[in-house]
Amino acid sequence: MTGNDSGTDQVARSGLVVTVPEAEAAVRAWRDRLDPSVGSGMPAHVTVLFPFLPEARLDGDTLAAISDVIGRHKSFEARFERCGRFPGVLYLAPEPATPFRALTEAVVDRWPETPPFGGQFADIVPHLTIAQGQDDAVLDEAEAGLLDRLPVVTRVASVDLMVHDGSRWRQRASFALG
Template sequence: MTTSSTPSPFAAGETSLIVKMPEAEPIVSRWRERFDPSAAYGVPAHVTILYPFLEHARIDGRVVTELRELFAAHPSFEARFGRCGRFPGILYLVPEPERRFIALTEAVVARWPEAPPYRGQFDEVIPHLTVADGDDLDAIEVEIAARLPVVARARSVSLEVFDGERWHQHAVFPLR
């Protein structure tokens, strides 16, 4: 849980583009609530398309229209989460096919190159659904893996805005 003495890892006005995965919530919510800092700020189970996106002040009607058109050019698709993956200190679910998520990210970055994924910190985009952030992830992975696979439908991309305390949905862009 967040408190006023706990500094937020996010800045007011930041935005992100995510594909919400409510089908995964029954399996991951218990762990995300305890071990994923973004969950405490109102972020549901999701696969990130682009974080951070443009500052909220830059998102006007033109940007919203362009996002709507961009995502409408991509078909909706089924994603299967059949295994766990790891980054240093992070446990996540691996979406398959990952290429569909990467294509969405690449399309946004091609239009807004000033907004590289994760501020350009990583050379490769690796789609993932974060479950837990911490040191001792083995027991969590055993429990999560026993409940897989999860099959979800990517139907839309959500534009989320951080208001300084929580993330809120600003707009939803259906996939074709």
């Protein structure tokens, strides 16, 4: 999750993510140094929706509704073979990106009060964050260090609901794609 998701002001907040354990070997050393979310327990992931609902709203009916929305989407394979950038941010770009966007759009259609990244950005750009809040020289170094470790390939079969307890992110539930 890009933005300030390191833990500050995240108590009882939630997000929906696709974890990418296959990427950990390639990205972990860079993320440990350059992505504050690692320190609060967030694994390598592509954000589906952040921020999502406050934890207090995550009751049984809501979890069933999330499962229904996610379950309407088919599992798919994603490849990460190139880097992309936002200002101060380096990320791996998944291909295809369309299924990630479709998941985000479906969740937002069901919960329109939860626009991606609080409505800060006009476009949905699926990404796996490597570095945040860094200058171009640091991003250049990280990108050069990653290129020989790509591609990373994963099978996307679920979306995880992550909740922040004030200091760490923890998985609250996992929802299977169809």
